[in-house]
Amino acid sequence: MYVGAGLTVVAAVYPLIDRSVLADHIKAGYPAYGSGAIDSAVTAYLAILSTIGVLGLLGWLGTAWAARAGKRWARPLAAGLLAIAVCVAVAGLTVRDTSGDVGLAPLPGWLQVLPCVAGLAAVVLWRRTE
Template sequence: MRQSLSQTSEMSRGVRPALWAGLAVTAAVTAWALIDPSTTRLLAGQIEVGYPSYPSDQIDSAAGAYVAILVSVGVLGMAGWGATLLLVHTGRRWAAAWVGGVLCAAGILVALTGLVTPDTSGVTGLAPVFGWALLAPCVVGVLAVAAMFTRRAR
């Protein structure tokens, strides 16, 4: 059964800001990964801890690989936020809730994997601050999905 326009706008009013916030947080984490090599060099520093004998060009190359992974994850995350926003905008709240939930779960798995997976040196490969930063959009996602399911139940 199709919901009324007032129900759609009621859901959109509470959920859209959360979805836009998630998109913004994801974009910020992705941008941070892009500028890290020329600013804080946290990724390179983490690699230096695990591989102190590596020359700087190998460290930069490995850090570049992490940047590419983080940017790819970020772009996929932003696409997921966009798809969920589109579903909310078109009034498909049941689909938005389920798609958002699945994407949120996937994001949590990716973030936790980055946070706890050790490199061949035995040290966590991804700089922990980036692992925690990957969880930030997931927190927003959990709140947004909870809001969608709560509003859906009414």
């Protein structure tokens, strides 16, 4: 689960480090946008991706705590959080904006999938520790 938490941090931090990925994607979809409008759109995406990252990290840490504490609801929690994460990742990869292109740049979108892979492994390989 800690690998998934780490991947969640990577997915959340990468766009903050390399804002140009989002800016270039927005500029390609909306060539008439000025730098102010592009910066505003990038800031909005960064806020959304950061919020998703924080919520994802809290989910990973909460599930790890529940599993370590032997809570019976830990596995259903992990499965439910995985389902939510998959929906968010699929939305990031497929939702189109008014330009006709996907709204989220492909690289940050695919980075959202990485924690889902770790989540799938955690749910499938789950074993109760006693």
